[in-house]
Amino acid sequence: MGRKSAKSKEKRQQRKEEIARLAASQALVNKANKQEDPLAPFFVFRSFEKNGLCLTLECKLSGSLDSETIDWILDLEKRNMKALYEQCDWGWNDKLKKEEMTDERAWYLIARQPDSKPVAFSHFRFDMDYGDEVLYCYELQLEKEVRRKGLGKFMLQVLELIGFTANMKKVILTVLKHNPGVKEFFIALKYSIDETSPEDNMIEQYPYEILSKKNKKLVSN
Numbered sequence: 580m581g582r583k584s585a586k587s588k589e590k591r592q593q594r595k596e597e598i599a600r601l602a603a604s605q606a607l608v609n610k611a612n613k614q615e616d617p618l619a620p621f622f623v624f625r626s627f628e629k630n631g632l633c634l635t636l637e638c639k640l641s642g643s644l645d646s647e648t649i650d651w652i653l654d655l656e657k658r659n660m661k662a663l664y665e666q667c668d669w670g671w672n673d674k675l676k677k678e679e680m681t682d683e684r685a686w687y688l689i690a691r692q693p694d695s696k697p698v699a700f701s702h703f704r705f706d707m708d709y710g711d712e713v714l715y716c717y718e719l720q721l722e723k724e725v726r727r728k729g730l731g732k733f734m735l736q737v738l739e740l741i742g743f744t745a746n747m748k749k750v751i752l753t754v755l756k757h758n759p760g761v762k763e764f765f766i767a768l769k770y771s772i773d774e775t776s777p778e779d780n781m782i783e784q785y786p787y788e789i790l791s792k793k794n795k796k797l798v799s800n
C-alpha cells in the first residue's frame with residue numbers, strides 16, 4: 580500500500596512537471612508569433628548580394644501580404660511541387676494548399692529584386708511539434724533562375740537565426756524522398772533525420788522524411 584501511493588505521487592508529480600514544460604513551450608511559441616517582424620533585429624540579413632543577385636528580404640505574416648504576392652507564392656509552389664505531390668499518395672489539391680498557405684499563422688520570408696519582383700519565399704511557422712517548440716519550415720521555394728547561387732542556403736540560415744533567437748528547440752521540415760537534390764541541400768546545411776521521422780516497414784512505406792537542426796544553445800535540454 581505504502582509503495583503504491585508513493586509511486587502514484589511520483590506519477591502525479593511527473594504529470595505536473597510535463598504540463599508545466601508544455602505550458603512553457605507554448606508560451607515561447609505564442610511570444611514568437613506576437614513579433615511584428617522577426618527579421619527586424621537582423622539588419623545585415625535583409626539583403627543578399629552574391630553571384631549576380633541583388634535581393635532584399637522581408638518577413639511578414641500571410642495576412643499582411645498583398646494579393647499579387649499571395650498569387651505569386653501559390654503559383655510558384657504549384658510550378659515547383661505539384662508534379663512531385665502527384666507522384667506519391669499526397670496528391671495535389673489547389674484549395675487545400677491555398678488554405679494551408681494563407682492560414683493566419685503562416686509567416687513568410689520573401690526575397691525580392693530591386694524592381695520588387697519576388698523570386699523566392701519560405702513559408703514557416705512557430706509551432707508545437709510532438710510537444711516541442713519549433714520553427715517549422717513548411718516551404719523553401721526558389722524560382723529556377725535564382726537557384727544554385729547560395730540564396731537557398733542564405734534563407735535557411737536566416738530561418739535558423741529567427742528560430743533560435745526565439746528560443747525554438749529546432750528548425751524542422753519535411754522533404755519528399757523523390758525530390759532530386761533537395762535532401763543533399765539540407766544535408767549540406769547540416770540537417771539530419773529527425774527523431775519523429777517515420778521509418779519504412781513491411782506494411783508502410785513513406786514518401787517523405789523529416790529533417791531537423793537542433794538549437795545548439797538548448798541541446799542539453
Ligand SMILES: CC(=O)SCCNC(=O)CCNC(=O)[C@H](O)C(C)(C)COP(=O)(O)OP(=O)(O)OC[C@H]1O[C@@H](n2cnc3c(N)ncnc32)[C@H](O)[C@@H]1OP(=O)(O)O
Pocket residue numbers: 659716717718719720721722725726727728729730731732733752753754755758759760761763764765767768
Ligand atoms: C521544406 C521544403 O520546402 S522541401 C522543398 C524544397 N524546395 C524545392 O524543391 C523547390 C525547388 N528548389 C529550390 O527552390 C532550391 O533549389 C532549393 C531551396 C532546394 C536549394 O536552394 P539553392 O539556392 O538552389 O541552393 P544553394 O545554392 O544555396 O546550395 C547550397 C548547397 O546545397 C547543396 N545543393 C543545393 N542544391 C543541390 C542539388 N540540386 N543537388 C545536390 N546538392 C545541392 C550544394 O552543396 C550547394 O552548395 P554548392 O552550390 O556550393 O555546391
